[in-house]
Amino acid sequence: MKKHEKIALDSLLSRSSTDDLTSPAPKGDELETILSAVMRAPDHGKLRPWRLVLVHGEARVTLAERVVASMKRIDPDVPEKKIEKRYNRFSTMPLIIVLGMHLKPEDKIPLIEQELAVGAAGMNLLNALHAAGYGAVWVSGEITYDPVFAAELGFPAPHGLAGFFFVGTPKDEDHHSKRRPVAPYVTEWTGEPVSFGADKD
Ligand SMILES: Cc1cc2nc3c(=O)[nH]c(=O)nc-3n(C[C@H](O)[C@H](O)[C@H](O)COP(=O)(O)O)c2cc1C
Numbered sequence: 001m002k003k004h005e006k007i008a009l010d011s012l013l014s015r016s017s018t019d020d021l022t023s024p025a026p027k028g029d030e031l032e033t034i035l036s037a038v039m040r041a042p043d044h045g046k047l048r049p050w051r052l053v054l055v056h057g058e059a060r061v062t063l064a065e066r067v068v069a070s071m072k073r074i075d076p077d078v079p080e081k082k083i084e085k086r087y088n089r090f091s092t093m094p095l096i097i098v099l100g101m102h103l104k105p106e107d108k109i110p111l112i113e114q115e116l117a118v119g120a121a122g123m124n125l126l127n128a129l130h131a132a133g134y135g136a137v138w139v140s141g142e143i144t145y146d147p148v149f150a151a152e153l154g155f156p157a158p159h160g161l162a163g164f165f166f167v168g169t170p171k172d173e174d175h176h177s178k179r180r181p182v183a184p185y186v187t188e189w190t191g192e193p194v195s196f197g198a199d200k201d
Contacts, residue, residue, distance in 0.1 A: 008131075015130040017137040018175040021168030025056070025095030026134055037128035041121035045109035050121035050162075051100035053153060064090035070149040074142050086141075094168030097125070099138075100155045101162050118162045125165060135170035138163050 001009070026034055031054075038050050055063050064087045071078045071086060090096065101118045105111055122138055129136045140163040143149055150161045184197030 011131045012127060013179065014176060015127055016175065016177045016179075017126075018135045018170050018172075019089070019093075019137045019139070019166050020171045020175060021094055021135050021166060022171050023094045023168060025168045026129070026132060030132065034128040034132050034134075035125070037124040038121040041117055041124050043117040043120075044113045045107065047102075047104060047107065047109060047114055047117070049102050049104075049114045050118045051102050051155070052125075053098035053100060055096040055098060056094070060093065060096060061091045063096065064088075066149060066152055067143055070143040070146045073148060074146060089166065090164075093166040095166075097165040097167060098153060099125070099162040099165060100150075100153065101160050102155075103158050103160065105158045115162070122162060122165070129165075129167060133169075134167060135175065136165050136167045138165055140164070 025031075035052055038052065039048075041050065043049070067090050068083050068087055071083060099118065099122050101115060103111060103114050107114070126136055126138060144161045144163055147157055147160070150156070150159070153161065155161055187194045187196055
């Protein structure tokens with residue numbers, strides 16, 4: 001294995017999520033390079049269904065207010081503690097990237113494949129952020145699937161949201177979680193229906 005390939009593989013093998021983030025978040029040319037990784041996501045039909053919305057500065061407060069409104073719309077009895085936690089996270093994360101989906105249900109490419117391409121874009125984004133030395137976590141929650149909230153952000157049906165990426169610098173450089181072994185998730189096909197160690201109770 002060549003040196004640069006080993007570095008790339010080590011990066012893939014060491015990424016993990018964290019929401020314990022502080023400034024700085026990437027910006028300028030560096031941010032554009034990181035974001036460009038989504039353009040390497042596999043994409044049947046070249047539909048490029050992923051959309052990235054950058055939220056920083058004061059706009060985070062407006063986003064947090066919309067998040068709270070969505071939570072109350074979904075559940076008028078939502079506990080105040082939950083609201084407070086969500087509001088604080090959305091209004092203070094160094095950078096939030098909303099991952100939107102620009103979907104074409106009438107296209108010959110099945111909708112699930114369009115959504116999978118957006119998911120692949122999200123994974124590339126997480127890996128690119130990690131490779132560049134930043135920390136991130138992909139979060140969703142019921143607000144992600146609130147069509148009113150999605151429309152407010154610019155994704156009216158049939159479009160929608162795939163989630164939110166909290167981005168910044170990890171407060172703890174050693175935050176990385178232990179990587180689990182892959183063996184329970186892999187099997188060899190011998191002509192019979194497969195089963196996995198991961199599915200055994
Ligand atoms: C589509 C999607 C939505 C997610 N939503 C949440 C969420 O709302 N809250 C949360 O704690 N983790 C959520 N996760 C999981 C985290 O992003 C993360 O993967 C998990 O905490 C495990 O950490 P790891 O990436 O280090 O393995 C989501 C993951 C995906 C792919």
